[in-house]
Amino acid sequence: MELINRDASDKYEGFRYQKFRLAKKMLELIRENPRTNIVAIPEYRDDGYLVGEDGKQILEQNKKYSKNFTFISEEVRKSIVNFLDNYYELNCDPFLHFVFFTNVDYAGERKSEFLGKLSLTPLTKPVLEYLITQQYGDDVTEFISKVVLHTYENEYRINSKKPNTYKGYYRKILQMKSKDWIQFLKQVTFQFGEGDLEQLVVELDAEIKECKSYKIDHVNREEQVRSYLLEKIDMRMAEKHVTQKMLTYETVRNVFLEVSSRISSLEFDELHVYWREINDELDEGNKYRNLRDKINAVCSSFKEKTMKRYNREATTVRDEIKKYDKRQINALRYRVYESMERYFDDFYFKDKYTHEELKSIVKDIKDVVVNDIESLKKDFDYGVKNNITVQKIVLLLIDECFYSFDEE
Numbered sequence: 001m002e003l004i005n006r007d008a009s010d011k012y013e014g015f016r017y018q019k020f021r022l023a024k025k026m027l028e029l030i031r032e033n034p035r036t037n038i039v040a041i042p043e044y045r046d047d048g049y050l051v052g053e054d055g056k057q058i059l060e061q062n063k064k065y066s067k068n069f070t071f072i073s074e075e076v077r078k079s080i081v082n083f084l085d086n087y088y089e090l091n092c093d094p095f096l097h098f099v100f101f102t103n104v105d106y107a108g109e110r111k112s113e114f115l116g117k118l119s120l121t122p123l124t125k126p127v128l129e130y131l132i133t134q135q136y137g138d139d140v141t142e143f144i145s146k147v148v149l150h151t152y153e154n155e156y157r158i159n160s161k162k163p164n165t166y167k168g169y170y171r172k173i174l175q176m177k178s179k180d181w182i183q184f185l186k187q188v189t190f191q192f193g194e195g196d197l198e199q200l201v202v203e204l205d206a207e208i209k210e211c212k213s214y215k216i217d218h219v220n221r222e223e224q225v226r227s228y229l230l231e232k233i234d235m236r237m238a239e240k241h242v243t244q245k246m247l248t249y250e251t252v253r254n255v256f257l258e259v260s261s262r263i264s265s266l267e268f269d270e271l272h273v274y275w276r277e278i279n280d281e282l283d284e285g286n287k288y289r290n291l292r293d294k295i296n297a298v299c300s301s302f303k304e305k306t307m308k309r310y311n312r313e314a315t316t317v318r319d320e321i322k323k324y325d326k327r328q329i330n331a332l333r334y335r336v337y338e339s340m341e342r343y344f345d346d347f348y349f350k351d352k353y354t355h356e357e358l359k360s361i362v363k364d365i366k367d368v369v370v371n372d373i374e375s376l377k378k379d380f381d382y383g384v385k386n387n388i389t390v391q392k393i394v395l396l397l398i399d400e401c402f403y404s405f406d407e408e
Helices: 009-014 016-032 074-089 113-117 127-132 138-156 170-174 178-185 197-210 222-237 249-261 270-285 291-298 304-323 326-345 355-376 387-399
Strands: 038-044 046-051 057-063 097-102 188-191
Touching: 016 038, 016 046, 016 057, 016 197, 016 222, 016 249, 038 222, 038 249, 046 074, 057 074, 074 097, 074 138, 074 170, 074 178, 127 138, 127 188, 138 170, 138 178, 197 222, 222 249, 270 326, 291 304, 291 387, 304 355, 304 387, 326 355, 326 387, 355 387
Parallel strands: 057 097, 097 188
Antiparallel strands: 038 046, 046 057
């Protein structure tokens, strides 16, 4: 059996609307069903072939137009023909779902030469409204069957009076009764008045943020993720064989990983290897005092409110830095340690400090460290981009017994 070849692999460059819709739908399906494997196959059977929960097949036609559609619009009629071909080729699977997705609205039919040829008159409401609300009266199914059969004949160049010209599934469609049309049409969803390309960009970026693979590295880089994802779809559209066209959960996950790996062209600071030596030196001393102990040792009047804030900063930063590469954080710790070492080399130690003196010292240390790290960031990628985390690491190193405000 020979069907019309609707494969548009060689013409994918102009299908931006289709690609954006496919990308958004892919992320949506992954969010709804994280265990999914194959998610989509672009330009396979239809504009978009998607795999929903439990392997449910979803075939989409995506249309970006400037004028509203009626049921007799060529784009609508041809889409129904394509849906029917797939419906029969996939053995009338009751779990098939067809979608006609477009940015424009629908309108009612008017008397026309086209309808006159088929001896049809416009119905009380637009035919598409009956389909959207699933009101399948005999007048509706008769109207649809005549229009679709006529379109099928034109698509396949069939002469209804010459059986030897019958192609595709014309014979099966010719035999469809009202109940058969209703069964098929119930599996078709019409989505009119959907977003244009600009709105799809907004919706796609929202889905990117909801994706399980979206991490802190991707914040404010949604455009880059979007670009990489669309590039993957582009590449798969150009493939000839269905196995090469497939887009899987891993495809999407790898896009996020690729963006993360390309965030910075800077190298890791190789001084991360020396952090272990610093830790070993601390273990040899084996005399531990935390941040509170060190402050109380030199300032008995230090305000409890400030003490709690310092402790909170030293505590929370431990969790903040866990998400970064260990080499990056160890290098950052070492560089903060070095910067603090230079500060304390010139520091004038006293037995006692006032609350304001000690608070000012902590601020000075933070400022010095931030300034040094900002300079180093020109050459190295430490993962951490904000200065607040760097400032917290200053208190963390004091809390972990690396430095104190007295000479012990």
